[in-house]
Amino acid sequence: MEQDIETLEAPDRSQAILGAVQSSDAELLTEILDPLSHSEALRELLTLHVDDRSRVLELVPAEMAAILIEEAPNEVAVELVEMLESNRAAEILEELDSDIQADVIGELDDADAEAILNEMDEEDADDVRRLAQYDDNTAGGLMMVEMLRFLDTDTVGKVLRWVASDDEEFERYRGQHPYVVNEEGRPVGVVSLRGLLTAKRSALLPTIMVEPLTVPVDMPLPDLEDVFDKHPFLGIPVVDETGILVGVVSRTAVSDAVLERSETESLKRQGLVGDELRSMPLWLRSRRRLAWLSANIVLNVVAASVISAYEETLAAVIALAVFLPMVSDMSGCSGNQAVGVTMRELSLGLVRPMDAMRVWMKEVSVGLINGVALGLLIGIVAWIWKGNPALGLVIGSALALNTVLAVSIGGVVPLLLKRLGQDPAAASGPLLTTITDMAGFFFVLSFASLMMPWLV
Structure with a gap:
């Protein structure tokens, strides 16, 4: 039987696991999962229905269940532990190092956490309570108490x-x-x-x-x-x-x-909050994504309103429609570079919200150089392509100005959001995209309106 199990193909193995769960055959389930790599065993677990996942953790030895908990992303590990009875959860967690125990326990609600801690060894429970007091991304939050x-x-x-x-x-x-x-x-x-x-x-x-x-x-x-x-x-x-x-x-x-x-x-x-996996409940995943996407609808409507205000200009010079997405996209790329640098410096502690003016001055310097270079390049392309130097001037000037604006926003907005207690990683992207789109459209269409006699 052991040889047959070891040679099972993935679909047959999944069926065998499901059958072992449904028949509560702990020995067979352990025999199937034990030869697998940790990641492969976790994949098999997460392909099961939610109720069957908890049955697996109840049936297999505590050491094997602990390996599956440790292998899972933190949010998934917490969900797996929440499905278990407190005595079984405590038995599994006691197989893990103290730092992982604290990570899981710290994400549970107070009642569930205390119920599990009360089932654990008193000394281990005290260690977990102490570790849970420290911020996650500090030495105290990352350390383990087991030591020589x-x-x-x-x-x-x-x-x-x-x-x-x-x-x-x-x-x-x-x-x-x-x-x-x-x-x-x-x-x-x-x-x-x-x-x-x-x-x-x-x-x-x-x-x-x-x-x-x-x-x-x-x-x-x-x-x-x-x-x-x-x-x-x-x-x-x-x-x-x-x-x-x-x-x-x-x-x-x-x-x-x-x-x-x-x-x-x-x-x-990218608008994803938390450790989303496709094994999570459908409505949870949909709700999390919609929270970000629905906000973007409002922001995009605002950007589209700028185009609506210049419909006559756009209709008179249809070539502008070709260059509008180029200007907004290139500026957005420049802005995202600035966001990336600020986010890294924030994480390294090299900048703080009070440094916004210094950051802005440095980004403006880069933005002016890159904006002029990109503006000249796209302006020449527009001139040669359409044979109209005025069009090249409009498009090039708009891209140059929008690049300066984009790097200013990308460099400073994360600091301002941090100062306001908001998450700079989640909010900087949508704000940058909307403002650079809106400003890019405005610069192109307003400059075109001023130079209409030379464009038509």
Whole structure:
């Protein structure tokens, strides 16, 4: 039977999983899922009906269920946990590292979170409550409390005996070096594994340790990224405001957080909020998208009203219709470049809302150079194509001015939205698109109206 399962094609495997769920055959379900990669197992889970997904998590071993929870995007992981009874959810979460436990528990409503925490080991529950207090994108929010911690009175032999006696527990520490703390819990040193193996068993840890690099619990993600860029460490100890060692933040956790932040900002600029997957409920996905799309209808109506006001000009010089989308699109591209730079500098902490004037001056300088260059290029194209230098002047001037406006908006609006407490990643795109469209149409059509005698 095992050989048959291993050779199942994807459609047959999905049917076999569904059959095992419906018959509550935990052994068969585990046998099917166990050989699969984590991502493939998650894909199989998410193709099932919502009720069947919870049955899978109830039937398979807690270790396997924990792998599926860890593999899933955070919002999906929360939905999976919400479907479970609190005792089963606690059993699964206790198989995960503390940082992942805190991420999931922190997204649940208070009642569900407390129900699960009450079912967990008391010490683990206290760790999760403490981690949940920190902002997500800080050292405290990204750290795990599991760490190799020994006293400065311990010997090399004690450390080696602990490592040899508990291989499974040692595996959880992901290659951490042992940290040495004093009796108050403050880190005083770090020991390399190589140093442990070459030292005498009777040697005290302070004789082979080096001074540790630590980071505070409130260090933001951009600063953590810089620290790991400068140092080759796999993990760095985290201390609280009193200097007590409270956890370890890993290079992997920081890299994942940076990637997640970039993906989230990219999705928001495209009008997608949250971790949308096609396995989510239909109405939820539709409602989230419509919230952004319906707002864009209003903004586009405003832009279209500019064209309506110049219908006579557009009818008299039909060639203008060819160049209107070019002017708005090219300006929008320039504006999006400015948005991207501002969003990155915001995430790195290099600019703040109070820097709006400085940012604007720098963007205007770039906008003037690029606007003139692009204006000359498209103006020459319009002149040669239609044989009318006046048309080239109208189109080129409009693109130059609109480019300056677009980079000004793209550079400054995210800062203003941040100052107002709004999400700059989600709102900057629609505002930029609407204003550059509206202004581009206005510049082209108003300049054309002024130069009508030379255009017809």
